[in-house]
């Protein structure tokens with residue numbers, strides 16, 4: 001049997017272990033220490049825009065703390081891109097709030113500015129002003145940040161930017177993860193860089209960052225004993241994980257280039273196959289880290305989606321359908337939805353291909369051979 005080619009696996013370099021060793025040497029095996037401070041500084045320097053970063057236990061925890069700090073509570077409405085991973089939407093439910101799902105635009109596959117405004121107008125007409133808008137840069141592709149921010153500003157609704165999959169991507173030269181009132185990054189094991197598991201909340205001010213750390217460490221008030229006036233969470237990143245992150249920051253740009261090369265490899269293959277469309281940057285304004293390379297298999301393709309998946313599977317090559325939209329999920333049944341079901345079409349036609357930065361040329365050629373064999 002051929003060795004497995006994974007969709008996206010962790011890709012560890014040489015220095016991560018040195019930062020982890022340093023934590024052991026200094027007995028900083030906890031949620032504070034030099035690695036956390038160093039990793040947060042790395043992230044702030046990388047993102048720019050004078051942002052302040054708080055490292056947390058996951059990207060989902062980061063979205064949760066963004067909603068907490070925006071005052072999202074029981075029966076509040078929060079707009080969320082429907083075409084996404086459940087981590088974007090679940091924290092709305094944690095807060096007892098109500099998601100309002102909005103569908104995508106065909107250029108970026110991310111939340112459509114026109115449907116967003118429709119949704120806002122409808123909710124305002126019903127006397128329910130949405131408390132926040134969760135936008136996502138799916139698969140690394142930047143959303144239409146300019147137009148979306150314009151709509152959000154027009155109605156004065158804060159943006160929570162889910163950049164879990166798009167660390168290193170940029171829109172008009174500005175890094176994804178810097179467009180929101182709060183923005184989140186994920187360092188889960190399958191993302192472009194990893195801390196084994198982890199995330200970060202990107203904040204506008206030092207005060208917001210400190211408040212985030214306060215909530216992430218059980219909301220302890222200033223007192224000699226444990227005094228609490230707010231409900232807190234145990235969401236801080238471990239100093240061990242942060243050490244992995246510091247090492248990974250040294251190879252982030254390399255990882256982005258490698259993933260972009262993988263995307264280019266696929267682009268060349270599918271150029272000559274009728275009916276197969278690979279996701280691409282809509283214009284020079286969009287720079288994707290191509291976390292995952294994705295294709296749509298149309299009716300006139302030489303193979304069906306099932307045939308494609310079966311052939312890959314038989315050769316121990318992992319593929320995955322695109323995200324099933326949240327408004328189609330059983331757990332989110334009955335919540336409001338605005339759009340034209342584009343995300344449903346993407347889900348039905350789309351496949352994610354192996355895209356890791358550690359995929360070898362040999363692996364890519366194996367994939368190419370399988371694709372050619374079913375054409």
Ligand SMILES: *Cc1c(COP(=O)(O)O)cnc(C)c1O
Nearest residue numbers: 058059060085087088164186188
């Ligand atoms: C991975 C991911 C998250 C959640 O990040 P975790 O660190 O796994 O909690 C949220 N949104 C999107 C779009 C993701 O891909």
